[in-house]
Amino acid sequence: MKLKEATSQRIIELCNQYGYTPNKLAEMSAVPPATFNDMINEKRENPSSLIVSKICKTLKIELKEFYDSDLFKNLED
16 A cells, blocks of 8 residues: 555544544645545645644644554555
């Protein structure tokens, strides 16, 4: 799995876990919906750490909690 895929799947997992739609989480995180949707739809080759940080701040989780997922093990180049 590539980083962009893992990031997309992790965002979707967190949306489900916290009961937010992707659009709602984007709005709450002050991330433009188009940018957020591009990340979820894996259209961004390099997912922005700033956006991930905003998502974490909104959900009140640490960055390490975001990345502490089996999704990020054995990533492809």
